[in-house]
Amino acid sequence: AxxxxxxxxxxxxxxxxxxxxxxxxxxxxxxxxxxxxxxxNQGLQLLLKYLSGSTLVKGINGFEAEFNKSQTSxxxxxxxxxxxxxxxxxxxxxxxxxxxxxxxxxxxxxxx
Amino acid sequence: KAGVxxxxxxxxxxxxxxxxxxxxxxSGHRSVSWYQQTPGQGLQFLFxxxxxxxxxxxxxxxxxxxxQFSNSxxxxxxxxxxxxxxxxxxxxxxxxxxxxxxxxxxxxxxLTVT
Numbered sequence: 731a732x733x734x735x736x737x738x739x740x741x742x743x744x745x746x747x748x749x750x751x752x753x754x755x756x757x758x759x760x761x762x763x764x765x766x767x768x769x770x771n772q773g774l775q776l777l778l779k780y781l782s783g784s785t786l787v788k789g790i791n792g793f794e795a796e797f798n799k800s801q802t803s804x805x806x807x808x809x810x811x812x813x814x815x816x817x818x819x820x821x822x823x824x825x826x827x828x829x830x831x832x833x834x835x836x837x838x839x840x841x842x
Numbered sequence: 843k844a845g846v847x848x849x850x851x852x853x854x855x856x857x858x859x860x861x862x863x864x865x866x867x868x869s870g871h872r873s874v875s876w877y878q879q880t881p882g883q884g885l886q887f888l889f890x891x892x893x894x895x896x897x898x899x900x901x902x903x904x905x906x907x908x909x910q911f912s913n914s915x916x917x918x919x920x921x922x923x924x925x926x927x928x929x930x931x932x933x934x935x936x937x938x939x940x941x942x943x944x945x946x947x948x949x950x951x952x953l954t955v956t
Contacts, residue, residue: 762941766947771949772949773846773932773934773947773948773949773950774885774932774934774947775947776944776945779944781941820884820885822885824940824941827898828890828897828898828939828940828941829887829890829898829900830875830887830945831887832877832884832885832886833884834884835884835885
């Protein structure tokens with residue numbers, strides 16, 4: 731079955747430290763990959779996406795992600811986090827059926 | 843440009859009742875998708891409408907239905923509410939369906955079933 735896994739439900743990080751949020755998917759077909767952020771009491775906002783081309787994708791707010799086909803991963807990274815990055819982050823995948831499948835989310839908490 | 847609007851923002855209903863949620867897409871957007879977000883199941887795709895036609899449907903029972911009007915506004919209806927229907931219902935709009943254009947999400951309607 732096609733699925734999206736975000737193993738870390740919560741990630742605490744000190745302010746100005748780097749962070750990596752992990753996302754893995756299971757599929758043998760071509761996929762399209764997304765990261766969304768959800769701030770408290772708000773909807774989702776697109777951070778970045780991979781459709782094709784360079785496997786390193788840069789997004790908004792200083793985030794980037796790398797598509798690794800062999801490891802079926804699309805981890806999100808930021809070299810230095812800020813208090814305002816506190817939010818929930820969702821990895822999402824199109825498996826070719828045009829239905830966006832989301833991971834269970836990772837709550838990022840920034841420690842001052 | 844105004845964002846995606848969802849009404850109402852909060853709703854409390856009793857088991858067995860039915861509910862209708864509304865979504866107004868960004869002006870010019872013709873595709874609307876609906877998602878259910880719960881702590882246990884996360885975000886799950888409900889359905890997608892484009893030009894008043896349902897293009898895609900997730901794995902939800904027939905109690906969940908939707909429609910889209912000629913002005914692209916969309917409604918979703920849940921009949922015979924169950925406690926498990928308590929969730930945040932998110933609507934997203936895009937210019938075109940599928941991968942063709944980015945989805946913009948509304949703030950959601952939080953439904954509580956008692």
